[in-house]
Amino acid sequence: MNLAPNLGTAEPGTPATTSLVSAVNLAKQFHGRKVLDGVDFDVAAGEVSVIIGKSGSGKSTLLRVIAGLEDPEEGDVTIDGVLVRSGGARTADWNHGAAKVGMVFQSYNLWPHMNVLDNLILAPRKILGLSAGEAEARAEKALAEVGMAEHIRSRSTQLSGGERQRVAIARALMMRPQVLLCDEITSALDPPVAAEVLGVLARLKQEEGLAVVLVTHDMAFASKAADRVIFFSNGRIAVDATPDEAFHHCENAELKAFVDAVRID
Numbered sequence: 001m002n003l004a005p006n007l008g009t010a011e012p013g014t015p016a017t018t019s020l021v022s023a024v025n026l027a028k029q030f031h032g033r034k035v036l037d038g039v040d041f042d043v044a045a046g047e048v049s050v051i052i053g054k055s056g057s058g059k060s061t062l063l064r065v066i067a068g069l070e071d072p073e074e075g076d077v078t079i080d081g082v083l084v085r086s087g088g089a090r091t092a093d094w095n096h097g098a099a100k101v102g103m104v105f106q107s108y109n110l111w112p113h114m115n116v117l118d119n120l121i122l123a124p125r126k127i128l129g130l131s132a133g134e135a136e137a138r139a140e141k142a143l144a145e146v147g148m149a150e151h152i153r154s155r156s157t158q159l160s161g162g163e164r165q166r167v168a169i170a171r172a173l174m175m176r177p178q179v180l181l182c183d184e185i186t187s188a189l190d191p192p193v194a195a196e197v198l199g200v201l202a203r204l205k206q207e208e209g210l211a212v213v214l215v216t217h218d219m220a221f222a223s224k225a226a227d228r229v230i231f232f233s234n235g236r237i238a239v240d241a242t243p244d245e246a247f248h249h250c251e252n253a254e255l256k257a258f259v260d261a262v263r264i265d
């Protein structure tokens with residue numbers, strides 16, 4: 001049974017018209033090993049991109065560099081038309097880009113000693129200087145968007161894994177991003193719960209026009225739900241195609257072997 005909601009709307013071959021994120025020639029090494037090896041990557045507004053590839057191929061590092069959690073040695077990044085990274089270094093306009101990009105992690109990263117509301121308002125109050133009332137109103141809206149409004153006073157430790165992940169998405173929404181970077185966010189969840197979380201992303205794309213970039217090992221989701229499938233190999237983008245092209249018509253031998261190793265519905 002395929003539990004992945006269909007997020008895709010783009011016709012095969014439709015070119016991206018609006019580049020929200022554009023990364024050029026990203027290079028990153030760890031201990032002398034090239035983890036990003038001259039990566040060009042773009043995200044169109046309202047598009048769902050799924051990044052697949054072998055463990056250790058650099059998928060998470062790409063997201064972390066775009067989110068600013070890692071600094072690359074090389075590369076330019078433009079977000080919503082503003083150059084935020086040049087030659088690897090942050091530009092003076094970095095904060096413009098940081099505000100447009102949210103990130104969600106497999107491990108939720110919620111503070112266990114705080115309730116849901118406090119988890120959500122901590123960063124926006126500090127970074128945006130919102131008043132308590134403004135931040136709470138924003139939190140109510142974000143929680144409603146992920147179907148968690150009734151849990152605003154719950155402690156994160158009282159929530160299930162799927163609920164925690166929906167709260168983590170709401171926390172990312174607090175900064176009103178235009179693109180959500182999701183790193184293996186359903187890996188720890190049972191399939192029906194994972195489908196609920198992915199359904200939240202579907203709604204956010206359809207109702208809010210949010211662009212989503214998902215690193216996942218969930219091939220059913222990649223084949224059914226993505227506008228684009230990006231196959232990462234040895235720090236490079238080896239294939240960037242529609243799901244149909246990537247999974248059924250691609251000549252790339254490495255992707256074929258990767259796909260043959262898993263079952264595609």
Ligand SMILES: Nc1ncnc2c1ncn2[C@@H]1O[C@H](COP(=O)(O)OP(=O)(O)OP(=O)(O)O)[C@@H](O)[C@H]1O
Pocket residue numbers: 030031035053054055056057058059060061062
């Ligand atoms: N902070 C770090 N310090 C040292 N090495 C790192 C660091 N972050 C990542 N690496 C290494 O870089 C390589 C790529 O890691 P990355 O997490 O980007 O891969 P991935 O494709 O997301 O893998 P997975 O699917 O297993 O999560 C790995 O060999 C990893 O051990």
